[in-house]
Amino acid sequence: MNDITPAELKERQQNQQAPIIIDVREPWEYEESRIDGSRNIPLGELPTKIEDLEDLKHTEVVVHCKGGGRSATAKALLQQHGFDHVRNLVGGINAYNAG
Structure with missing residues (x-):
């Protein structure tokens, strides 16, 4: 699934x-x-928290961090565990707050 821009998330x-x-x-x-x-x-x-998130496997989930690096890792990890609607916030919270 494609990543999400701050503008799209705010909308x-x-x-x-x-x-x-x-x-x-x-x-x-x-x-x-x-x-x-x-x-x-x-x-x-x-x-260690993936089991707690099992009910979100087929739900749209947006992951974010400060600039996008850690959340890209998180997105890959979730996808490896069967989460099929994970999106990374482009530019992280820095871009979100700047917009």
Whole structure:
């Protein structure tokens, strides 16, 4: 599935059509700024949390981090575990906040 731009995500949020958003940054980063409605699961903890996310395997999930690197890793990890609608937020929260 293609990645999602900050503009597309904001539009979806405004239309009450927001996907599940998982922030894979560290808790201290999440505390500093976050996307409304996002859930914080640091990348280092994601492998142990995949079972908790089983009900989202066929749901659209957007992963993001600061700039897109960690979330690209998270997207690949989720896809390897059968998640078929995972999208990475292009440019991460930096791009989201800049727009």
